[in-house]
Amino acid sequence: MGRFDKYNIDLKGLKAEPLNLEFILDDAFFGDIEGEEFRRGKVKAVVTAKKNRDVFDIAFSLSGIVIVPCNRCLDDLELEIETTNSLRVRLGDDFADDGDIVVVPEHDGDINIAWYLYEFIALAMPMRRVHAPGKCNKAMTGKLRKHLLGEYDDEQPEMDPRWEVLKNIQIEEDN
Numbered sequence: 001m002g003r004f005d006k007y008n009i010d011l012k013g014l015k016a017e018p019l020n021l022e023f024i025l026d027d028a029f030f031g032d033i034e035g036e037e038f039r040r041g042k043v044k045a046v047v048t049a050k051k052n053r054d055v056f057d058i059a060f061s062l063s064g065i066v067i068v069p070c071n072r073c074l075d076d077l078e079l080e081i082e083t084t085n086s087l088r089v090r091l092g093d094d095f096a097d098d099g100d101i102v103v104v105p106e107h108d109g110d111i112n113i114a115w116y117l118y119e120f121i122a123l124a125m126p127m128r129r130v131h132a133p134g135k136c137n138k139a140m141t142g143k144l145r146k147h148l149l150g151e152y153d154d155e156q157p158e159m160d161p162r163w164e165v166l167k168n169i170q171i172e173e174d175n
């Protein structure tokens, strides 16, 4: 049995009754699928496949979290995922996916939804991938700024000794 076999939907075998499936997608799944956007997380997927004449409608409901590196401090950041998607599929000669409808070869008669599950989650990820204010790993942020961006820490730079002298003069004049 292949790693993604359980994500196979036998379209030809679909009866009048909708097919309901439920998966928990975890680190092992996301690791195996080797996507670019993220490799870890825990997402519950509820999938319903229905046959409407010659077209199969597959509905996806996905909720959970994925873990990505924070863009600011590189520590783990949990992103909440909550999304619904659908896929229209029909049987045909050769595999095709033009965005509106997926064609799967008639002689196979099934579709593997593993990659779609990953892709729908990736599409639902928020663009902003940083910790809430003050929640970043401070040690890491400081180091990254210095080494990668050449910026200084948040602390005030020490006063230039020449200005220190001027300040004293000012005080003396006031007296």
Ligand SMILES: [Zn+2]
Binding pocket: 070, 071, 072, 073, 074, 075, 130, 131, 135, 136, 137
């Ligand atoms: Zn952070």
